[in-house]
Amino acid sequence: MNIALIAHDKKKDDLVRFVTAYQPIFEKHTLFATGTTGLRIQEATGLAIHRFQSGPLGGDQEIGALIAKNEMDLIIFFRDPLTAQPHEPDVSALIRLCDVYHIPLATNMGTAEVLIRGLEKGDIDWRSFLKGKRPKFEK
Numbered sequence: 496m497n498i499a500l501i502a503h504d505k506k507k508d509d510l511v512r513f514v515t516a517y518q519p520i521f522e523k524h525t526l527f528a529t530g531t532t533g534l535r536i537q538e539a540t541g542l543a544i545h546r547f548q549s550g551p552l553g554g555d556q557e558i559g560a561l562i563a564k565n566e567m568d569l570i571i572f573f574r575d576p577l578t579a580q581p582h583e584p585d586v587s588a589l590i591r592l593c594d595v596y597h598i599p600l601a602t603n604m605g606t607a608e609v610l611i612r613g614l615e616k617g618d619i620d621w622r623s624f625l626k627g628k629r630p631k632f633e634k
C-alpha cells in the first residue's frame with residue numbers, strides 16, 4: 496500500500512512517536528510524506544520515505560495529485576486544529592480529495608491507531624482490487 500504521512504509542526508513529535516511504535520507495520524509499505532514531516536520520520540526511524548515539498552510550499556497538493564490518480568491508499572495527517580495554517584486551502588483540498596476518492600484518512604492519533612491495525616489485518620485490501628493506475632513507485 497502507498498501511505499502518506501503528514502503532520503503540522505505541533506503534531507510532528509506525535510507522528511514520529513506513532514510511526515516508531517508501528518514501524519514493523521510501516522516498513523512493509525511504501526511511504527510518502529510532506530518535506531519536513533518526512534525528514535523527521537526518516538531521522539527517527541531510518542525508514543525509506545518519498546518526500547515531497549514542505550506543506551506550505553505545495554506538498555499537500557502533490558499528495559492530493561496522487562490521490563486523484565488513485566495512487567494513495569491511506570493518509571495519516573495529524574492536523575493542528577489550534578493553529579492557523581498559511582496554506583489552509585491546500586489542507587482542505589487534500590482532505591476533500593480523500594472524501595472524493597474514498598481514501599481512508601486519519602487526522603488524529605486515535606483514528607490512526609484503528610486504521611493502522613486495520614491495515615495490518617487486511618481491512619484495507621479492497622484498495623488493491625480497485626481498477627486504475629497502480630503505484631509506480633518502488634519501495
Ligand SMILES: O=C(CO)COP(=O)(O)O
Nearest residue numbers: 529530531532549550551
Ligand atoms: O504543512 C504541512 C501539512 O499541511 C506539513 O508540511 P511539512 O511536513 O513540510 O511541515
